[in-house]
Structure formats: C-alpha cells, structure tokens
Amino acid sequence: AFAREDTLARWSARDRGEASATALETRGGIAVPDAPRPRVEVRRVDPATGRSEVVAAGPIDDFAPSPSGRYLALVERGEGVAADDPLVQLAPTWRSRLRLVDLRSGADWRVWADRDVAANLLDWASGSDRLLAWARPDAGAWRDGDLWLVDAAARTAAPQLRGRLDPLGPDAFDLMTAVRATWMGEIPVVFAARPGQARRDWQAVRPDGVETLSARVPNPTPSLAGVAADGLMMVADGGVWRLRLGEGGRRLTPDDQVFARREARDPYAPQRQQLNAYPARDWAPVFDPSGGLWIVQADGARRRLTGQGGTAAWMSGTADWGVVTRRRDGVTRLSLEGPHEARILATANADLARVAFPRIVDVPHPDRLGRPASSRLFLPTDRPVERIRGVVVMTYPDSGATSGLYEPGVLFQGLNPLLPPGAGYAVLWAAMPDAPPLERAEAYARNIDIALDAAAAAVPGLPVDRTAVVGHSYGGYAALMVASATRRHRAYVSWAGPSEPAVMWGEFQGTERAALSDNLFLLYRAGWAETRQGGFGAPPWRTPEAYRAASPFYRADRFADPVLLITSDRDVVPMSAAEMMFSALHRQGKPARLVTYWGEGHWAFSPANLIDVDREIDAWLDRAFRTSTEDPRSASSRSATSSPSSPRP
Missing domain, CATH: 2.140.10.30 (Dipeptidylpeptidase IV, N-terminal domain)
Incomplete structure (x- = not known):
C-alpha cells in the first residue's frame, strides 16, 4: 500500500512539473x-x-x-x-x-x-x-x-x-x-x-x-x-x-x-x-487420526470432546471447550465443541457439498535418485479413465506431493490441482527432488517421466501420452527447464517462474522502486540465487557457466511446445522474467502467451483475477489437448526422449 501511494505521489509530482526522482547509493556495501x-x-x-x-x-x-x-x-x-x-x-x-x-x-x-x-x-x-x-x-x-x-x-x-x-x-x-x-x-x-x-x-x-x-x-x-x-x-x-x-x-x-x-x-x-x-x-489440544479432538492435561489426564470427523484445526478455547474448524467435502464449519455437545456456529462454502471433488490416488515410486517418494494423482469423477482429456503435471522441486493444501475446500492463491479435473483432466502432483544447477533441466524432466510412468502403472489407461507441465514460482521455473529438455509434453504453464537467474539476482521488486527507504528485500533475490533454491553459491560474475546452464532464457532455442507465461507487476519475481522469456520465444516464432495481472504480487488475491488465472490455464490446456484428443495419431509421434530442438512432427 505504501509503495502504491509513493508511486502515485511521484507520478503526480511529475505531472505538476515537480521533481519525482528516487535515489539510492551504496557505500562500502551499505545501501543509503x-x-x-x-x-x-x-x-x-x-x-x-x-x-x-x-x-x-x-x-x-x-x-x-x-x-x-x-x-x-x-x-x-x-x-x-x-x-x-x-x-x-x-x-x-x-x-x-x-x-x-x-x-x-x-x-x-x-x-x-x-x-x-x-x-x-x-x-x-x-x-x-x-x-x-x-x-x-x-x-x-x-x-x-x-x-x-x-x-x-x-x-x-x-x-x-x-x-x-x-x-x-x-x-x-x-x-x-x-x-x-x-x-x-x-x-x-x-x-x-x-x-x-x-x-x-x-x-x-x-x-x-x-x-x-x-x-x-x-x-x-x-x-x-x-x-x-x-x-x-x-x-x-x-x-x-x-x-x-x-x-x-x-x-x-x-x-x-x-x-x-x-x-x-x-x-x-x-x-x-x-x-x-x-x-x-498447561494443557494441549490435539487430534486423533479420525479428527477427534482431545484435551491432554499436564498430569496426563485426557478427554475427548464431541466434534465429529473432517479435517480439523483448533482455533481457540479452554481446557473444557474449543472453537474448531472442520472441513468435509469442501464445506467448512466453525463449531463450539465441549465434553457433551458440539454446536455449529457458522458454515462457509455450503454450496461445495454439491461439488464432485476429484478422486485422489497416492502414487509411491522411487525418485530419480532411488529414494522413496510419493506423487499424488487427482482424477475426475465424472468420466472413466479412457475419457480423461489429458494429464496435467504440477510440480515444485523438493516438495512433497501430499500436502494438506490440496484438500477439498482449502482456498489459496496459487495453483489448485483440484480445478483441472473439473474440466476433464487428471492432475499429477509430481514429487521431485531438486538438482544442482548444471543438471536441472534433464533431472527435472527425468523425474517427471518417472512419476508419470508410476501413475500409468497405478491407473491403467491413464493418458500419459497427452501431458502438460504447470508450475508456480520455483515450480514455474522447473516447468520452463523441462520445456527445454524434452518433447514429451504438449504445453507448459509458468506462473511467476524466474526465467533468468542472473536477472533475478539483481533486479528490484516493483514495490521497492518507489519506497527505497524500506529496502528490507534489497538482497532478497540475490540471496535466493546464491543460497536456498537458487543454489548457485556465488553471484553471476563468479560462476557464469552455472547461471547460464540453469537459465531457461539461455535455453530458449531448445523450446518447441507452447508456453503460457503469467506474471504480476508487484511480484517478488520481476515481470521481466516472463517478458524476457516471451520475447525470446517470439523472436524465434515459437508459440507463447503472456498474461500480466496488475496490482497483484506473487499470488493472485483478487477473486476476479483468481478466476481469470484458472480460465487462462484451462483455455491453454484445451488448445493444447484438442488436437491430440481428436486425432490419436498426433500423440504417437511424440516421445519422452526426442530432442527438444528437433523439428516438430
């Protein structure tokens, strides 16, 4: 909010003929x-x-x-x-x-x-x-x-x-x-x-x-x-x-x-x-596997309260009663639960009781390093397996695939694997270990292949020859890296994915530019690149070969399949990440679409924008899968091992 006000104030100053500059110096490594x-x-x-x-x-x-x-x-x-x-x-x-x-x-x-x-x-x-x-x-x-x-x-x-x-x-x-x-x-x-x-x-x-x-x-x-x-x-x-x-x-x-x-x-x-x-x-509220709420006292005495089932979370209360949220079939209820009765205080999303949520199948498999892993498959309930339009692979390196975020009725601002099954797709949330910068593209592609093969074995008839890869943030980066390493998939979606780590390293966030006195995240993206997810261990001028090898932008000549790029002007991942990738694909005559949400950050918070994101992704997938579902021969000409730079059949 402060950055927006500062921006508007500086624009207004310029319109009045006044100075509108901001300035930042660095002296001995200190930002001033x-x-x-x-x-x-x-x-x-x-x-x-x-x-x-x-x-x-x-x-x-x-x-x-x-x-x-x-x-x-x-x-x-x-x-x-x-x-x-x-x-x-x-x-x-x-x-x-x-x-x-x-x-x-x-x-x-x-x-x-x-x-x-x-x-x-x-x-x-x-x-x-x-x-x-x-x-x-x-x-x-x-x-x-x-x-x-x-x-x-x-x-x-x-x-x-x-x-x-x-x-x-x-x-x-x-x-x-x-x-x-x-x-x-x-x-x-x-x-x-x-x-x-x-x-x-x-x-x-x-x-x-x-x-x-x-x-x-x-x-x-x-x-x-x-x-x-x-x-x-x-x-x-x-x-x-x-x-x-x-x-x-x-x-x-x-x-x-x-x-x-x-x-x-x-x-x-x-x-x-x-x-x-x-x-x-000096007591603790805890839940048993059935969702039952218990109060455990410091002396070991324990008592089960009267709430019933669902995915539950403690909100507030005492050692005698608690206010609890319980989710079941997408409906969330706020209940007051005591030793003898439970009283519903409020109900949210009651209409979701009439929604058929996807059937969820856990798919255990070894990852590419041979370690035990588990992906999660979301299947539409309104059609048999042979009529599924395609498989949407969602991924985020180093993430588990069984997070409670993906339970029915949990609203969040990122990608939601519960939505594509409503349009007839299966969704595979692929468990994926991260990889060193020099190995990422091929490693990510290989791990998705493993997860898809395991899903095909778990659900015979699953159309793993009609796939798309979708990711948000670091998952969006992974999607772009996969797009540069394989021809197996029909389309890609990268939302807030950093396409060029060297630019990500130093570019300011949009909200910082007009409020330089609040430069808390001045080194946030540089820290991301050198440590944590980026993992480069040094700035770009020390290890340029690693930054280049792990940059989707510098691998743009290897892209062949359609890419949907989604960005926002207030994102911690700069808009230039998507804009540079789009420009690189446009320059080569390769299919891409760039959608920018103004006023949003790393996720979308506006309900209208959340709906629009889902519409954009659904339309992109529909376009990618329409030919393959109408003409089965088009899928047989693609393979997981074909070169991404080979001519499109």
Whole structure:
C-alpha cells in the first residue's frame, strides 16, 4: 500500500512539473537511500473513550508491551550494514536497536549502542518485567550473538548462553531461521544444541547451569503446544509430552495412540509472532487420526470432546471447550465443541457439498535418485479413465506431493490441482527432488517421466501420452527447464517462474522502486540465487557457466511446445522474467502467451483475477489437448526422449 501511494505521489509530482526522482547509493556495501524512513508512532488507546496518545515515535520496526503494562520494548532501525558473505537471503540490511520506554514516567533506555538485535525474538516473562532478546556485537556475525536477559526495572542486560548452547544449528541466520526461545515461568528456555552436537533440544537456562528438558523425546520439535510456569507441553513422535525440570521429558499419551497438533495460524502475522509466540497454558489440544479432538492435561489426564470427523484445526478455547474448524467435502464449519455437545456456529462454502471433488490416488515410486517418494494423482469423477482429456503435471522441486493444501475446500492463491479435473483432466502432483544447477533441466524432466510412468502403472489407461507441465514460482521455473529438455509434453504453464537467474539476482521488486527507504528485500533475490533454491553459491560474475546452464532464457532455442507465461507487476519475481522469456520465444516464432495481472504480487488475491488465472490455464490446456484428443495419431509421434530442438512432427 505504501509503495502504491509513493508511486502515485511521484507520478503526480511529475505531472505538476515537480521533481519525482528516487535515489539510492551504496557505500562500502551499505545501501543509503536519499529519503529517510517515515516516522512511525506507537499510540496508547483508551478503549472506553477512543482517545489516544503517542507514547513512542521514530524509525520503529517492532514493539512489544510488557505484561504489567509498564514498559514498552521498541526495535528501532539503525544505520545500514553490509551484507554477510556468504549472502543470507532474508538478512536485514540495517542495524536494529533495542529501546525500552517506561510508560509511567516517560523515561527511556537505549539498551545497547553497539549491539544488533534480531527481529524474531522479543519475549517478556509473564510474572516480571524481564525480556528475552538475541543480540550480536556490531563487529560480529549473528552466530557470535547471545541470548540476553534484559531487566527493565533494574536497567541491566546479561548474556545467558556464553557458548554453552548453539541455538542456530547448521542454518544461516536470517528472518526465517531464527532463535526459538521463551520463558518457563521465570526461567529462560531455548531450543538449542550442546556444543559439538547436531541434535537440538529444549534447554532450561539457569545461573547454575543448563538442563535438557526434552532429553527423552526421540525427535523434539521447536514448536510448543503450551507454556506454563512449571513446564512445557510438546507434541512430537505422535504423542503429547510434558517437559519439566528433573524429568527429561515424559510422554503423557499411550504409545499406541497417535495424536497430531493442528492449530490455525495467521500466515500474515509478523515472523516474530509466528516463530516465538507460544500458548500460555498447561494443557494441549490435539487430534486423533479420525479428527477427534482431545484435551491432554499436564498430569496426563485426557478427554475427548464431541466434534465429529473432517479435517480439523483448533482455533481457540479452554481446557473444557474449543472453537474448531472442520472441513468435509469442501464445506467448512466453525463449531463450539465441549465434553457433551458440539454446536455449529457458522458454515462457509455450503454450496461445495454439491461439488464432485476429484478422486485422489497416492502414487509411491522411487525418485530419480532411488529414494522413496510419493506423487499424488487427482482424477475426475465424472468420466472413466479412457475419457480423461489429458494429464496435467504440477510440480515444485523438493516438495512433497501430499500436502494438506490440496484438500477439498482449502482456498489459496496459487495453483489448485483440484480445478483441472473439473474440466476433464487428471492432475499429477509430481514429487521431485531438486538438482544442482548444471543438471536441472534433464533431472527435472527425468523425474517427471518417472512419476508419470508410476501413475500409468497405478491407473491403467491413464493418458500419459497427452501431458502438460504447470508450475508456480520455483515450480514455474522447473516447468520452463523441462520445456527445454524434452518433447514429451504438449504445453507448459509458468506462473511467476524466474526465467533468468542472473536477472533475478539483481533486479528490484516493483514495490521497492518507489519506497527505497524500506529496502528490507534489497538482497532478497540475490540471496535466493546464491543460497536456498537458487543454489548457485556465488553471484553471476563468479560462476557464469552455472547461471547460464540453469537459465531457461539461455535455453530458449531448445523450446518447441507452447508456453503460457503469467506474471504480476508487484511480484517478488520481476515481470521481466516472463517478458524476457516471451520475447525470446517470439523472436524465434515459437508459440507463447503472456498474461500480466496488475496490482497483484506473487499470488493472485483478487477473486476476479483468481478466476481469470484458472480460465487462462484451462483455455491453454484445451488448445493444447484438442488436437491430440481428436486425432490419436498426433500423440504417437511424440516421445519422452526426442530432442527438444528437433523439428516438430
């Protein structure tokens, strides 16, 4: 929203004959925008009168009030900082400083002048005005930091770990791989490993030493189902565990009874609240395989509530009742469930009860590396296998194929494999391991071949000679790489797929260009290319051969089959990725279509645009498969091994 306003303001300034420029400098690896970051205010609001007053102002990125209401912790933006080498994808490009404000007296305290505070941890103890934060020295890396206990009343800050624990593990520190820590009463607890060990456990940190709370848990998790003064609740290895001092972890549920934790979360909440916000309770709501809701108490007592079946998720409640969402046959119901009755509070998407959702078949098979994998096949229910129009292969490298995202009634903004079966297609969500940059095109194509062969064996008669490959984001990139490596498939769809990693490495996001003072993602795409999915390990000028080999754009001469390219002007993957690919295919006289959604980001949020995306894909598939369904001979002339640069039959 701010970027849109800034853009409109600059256009208006130009129309009035005024200067409309933005500027950004780099000095010693530090980005310096000409415009300062806008002033942010934190206000205290009286709910009875609606009156508010400013209690803090400045370049504030985050704040957290203490439970007593007396103190306010502020994370403020400091000076710029050069990126680490090797690059970390989501590392901020500025210092973050911690300031505490006494809301009674108005006095404030800048805790450090030479320490950088991590964005993911700002946790107050419930019974005292003491705060946990992770901070590093300005001259050091994040791994050189420590867990600090900040006492607001005493104005003291003391490191807690002093090298006794490693909470980071093998991961580089960024906004997505952060320290996990909270309070067990007045005792700090952190998910960390002992020196020299790979396994991380929940550790209690006390002045007299460190105690491993989850030592007896086979596979402890960084997620906690409950936090109380005398212990933690954790769901792991199919059971509910109690973590207390002196016990090392005690399983509260029988070994032969399997439970899972499914609690709704806000995907748009700040990362800090997603990573380090734990329920304050000494009980845990869990679900059995049938969808039954259970409340497990800290003493091991458990009780099944009255909700019935479906795919369920805990929303809110107490140890006696819960508000739960349950999905069945596409219909979502919000229910109030207690020990004796369940009451439906609201129903969403009731019309979906009349929709015939695809039949889902899990297809186990080894991947191209010989490891066990499982793809998922979605079959239309309105026709026999021999009348299926074609197979749409959806993929995303290194993804599992059985994600709950693809259950009926789950609405999301990406590709939905539940939709093409309604038009008569089968959808194969192909499990696919990633591959090194120099091997990707052929490796991706080979893995799709394996998944298709396994699907054909599982469902005889499946038309695996009439296929298209569809992907979003990194899946869209994979689709383009496959298009350059095989003639097996009739068409391709790439939505938000980065077609040229070297351009992806450095181009700004559309929302950044007009708001350079908020350059959080300045190095996001460079980090993507060098680390994580890109996996190139270095910038383009150090390994140009790898970038070129793994670039669909530089393999455009090998494309032969129709490609639908979908992009958006506010996407983190720049529009130029699709535009360059389209131009390359146009220059060669090869079939392609480019569709741009204005005002959208990496996904489509407008209902009209979501519908239009599906219409575009359906029309593209219809055009690709129409000839093959009318003339079976046209499919027999294609093969999985033919050269992509060979003449089209």
